Amino acid sequence: MRFHIFALGLAMFAHAAPALAQDAPARDAPVRDEFFWLGEINKATAVINTEEGLLDKAMAPRITAGIVKVLEDGAKPGAKRPSTVITFEPLLIAAAGEDVTLLHAGRSSQDMHATYRAAILRDDMLALADQLSRTTATLVGLAEKHVDTIVPNYTNGVAAQPNSFGHYLLGHAAGLERDAQRIREAYARIDRSAMGTTVLNGTSWPLNRARMADYLGFAATVDNAYDAAQISSMEQPVEAGGIVTSIALHAGNFVEDIMTQYAQARPWILLQEGDGNTYVSSAMPQKRNPGLLNSTRRDASTAISLAMGVAIQAHNITPGMGDPKEVKPNSAMVRSGIAVLRNWDRILKGMVISPDRALEELNSDWTASQELADVLMRKYKLPFRVGHHFASDVVSYAKDKDIKPLDFPYAEARRIYAEAVKGSDYPAELPMSEAEFRSTLDPIAIIRNRASAGGPQPAEMQRMLGEARQRNAQQAEWIKEKRARITSSLVRLDGDFQKLQAKAP
Structure with missing residues (x-):
């Protein structure tokens, strides 16, 4: 089942690939895939174990040279980039001889894979947070423009009460703010290194787990060695899937609300024609089909399907099994959420609101x-x-x-x-x-005379707009800070690894 859903996700991303490329930390930065992180783990192991006496300093020249060769070979165009310890290690042996396996002291594919999965999911969650922040900024900016636009709001699919369109948009922004909170909370649980826990009960080697975590940009270590690869490594993608689901549900609610307008002869909200927003029917000249709304709804459904797939795979298996852990489908699942948010942003920027038509609709019914x-x-x-x-x-x-x-x-x-x-x-x-x-x-008077906190009256709108902007700015700063920590840690690791190379006779 997961394979089928994953295939759907990959098909969806095929047309979004150019846009998704901007999620990378920098255009010329290395791809931070499994191969990359296995390289960083080996570099950090070489530095730490040599400096702390767990690895003979005389071995450093051959070992560091072997690591460098494997990484340089993997960086060549079209080169293979092994994604597991058992396929990566033979390359090290070929480059530096059997002695290079001394790096494996106190390590296992269990803790190494758990660590790189967390590192990759950590990057994915920051990319999700970044697009969430951008979409929220567009939503709040549009709300500010429409503080005084009075429109009908609907409950049970029926026109219910008049409201400020800006107030309505801030309601959706509040939902996205909770998604931002969920990302920050999940990130704190993901941002922990499993290195040094070996399979599930630690090792007799006195490894410096905290230093390893710091070199790899992690804020902390997973404390319990059994938890590291057997429990938390399985729940992390499920938690990420819950966030993706929430985002997709929020987007779907918004899209469906706009879609109801397209059933009217004279909608008060439409998409600007062109630029991929709409397309003309092949048979009916009068129709302008809302293609962007349709594709965003479809993408939201795909995102939820991918997220459900993770939970299904993690269900009813013994601890530590690899079913829900694979990097590619889990990254695809998170990126499906990014694609939904990106399309939602396009919808917001392409909407055409008619305040006069909205007011006419309000005055044609008894919503007041x-x-x-x-x-x-x-x-x-x-x-x-x-x-x-x-x-x-x-x-x-x-x-x-x-x-x-x-x-x-x-x-x-x-x-x-x-x-x-x-x-x-x-x-x-x-x-x-x-x-x-x-x-x-009078719908306009109703909005103006609202007195309760959180309502659409002008004073409350200004307060909520200000707070929404502030929260989103804080979120953007949080993303910047987390990315900077990872980058600075890896730069420090590279510097110390180069120093180790330089000490070689």
């Missing part, structure tokens, strides 16, 4: 009717359910007579109110004046 009940309760102490009954009767009468909110006769409102409170102790006359009745049904 709840406000009648709210005002009657807040200002005139009428129980909400009584006011709700009155407002519901107004709507029923209006729909039966095809009367729009702005045209509803005030005299009929008074009559319906009197019938609603008949036989009760409440005032028989509608306490609202005609002017107040009209303003209560």
Whole structure:
């Protein structure tokens, strides 16, 4: 099953490959794949074990030369880059002789593979965080432009209440902020080195695990040796899959909300034509199909499928099995989330909003009717359910007579109110004046008069916009800091490895 889903994921990425290339830390940086990290682990082992007396210094020249040769050969165009310890080590032996296996003191493919998987997933999660931050910035920027754009919002697929479009967008941004939190929390659990735990119970060699972790850019070590490769290494991709799923669900919700507009003859929100956003029907000249919406929804479904595949593979197997650990499908799964976010960003930049058409739609329906009940309760102490009954009767009468909110006769409102409170102790006359009745049904006034925290009123919008921008800026700084730590650690390792080479006679 996972193979089939993975194949779907690879097909999806085939058309997105040029865009995904920008996720690399730098254009001229080496590919940080399994081969790369096996090389870094061997370099760090050579430095640490030589300096700490676990490896005879006389062996350093041959060993370092062998490591360099293997890495240089692997960097050549079209060269093979082995991804496992048992395929990498023969290259070292060929380059430096059997003595090079002295590097293997206290090591196992279990802890080495667990370490490079964590390192690669760590890079993938930073790439996901980076695109999440970019998409969030676009979302918040669009929200700022549409603070005063009043639109209908929908519940149960039906127009429900008026809202600021900016407020609606900030709601989606809040969802992405939680995804950003999840990435940071998961990253802290992934950013730990398994090196030195060997298979599952450590080693008799007094390895400097903390120094190894630091050279490889990890913030800490996995404390329990059994946990390192048997437990945490299996759960890491599952946790990443949960984050990808959340992102895909958020994107899918947004896409489907916009898709409902395409069923209308006169939508208030569309995609700008061209630039791959829409395409013309092959048979019906009037149609402008929302291709970008369709492909983003498809990509979100693919991302969820890939994420579910990890959980299914990790289910009902003994600890340490390799089923859910493979780098390629797990990287593809994370990158599927990146592709969804990137397309969501394109949607946001390609949307065309018609404030006048949105307001027209609001005024053609009774999405403001709840406000009648709210005002009657807040200002005139009428129980909400009584006011709700009155407002519901107004709507029923209006729909039966095809009367729009702005045209509803005030005299009929008074009559319906009197019938609603008949036989009760409440005032028989509608306490609202005609002017107040009209303003209560005005969507713009409703938004302006909201008073609760987190609402769409201007003051709250400015507060939430400011906080959203600040949180996203902090996220961008966090990404920069984590990438810088990894880079500086690897630079320091290269420097110390070169010093070890230089000491060779």
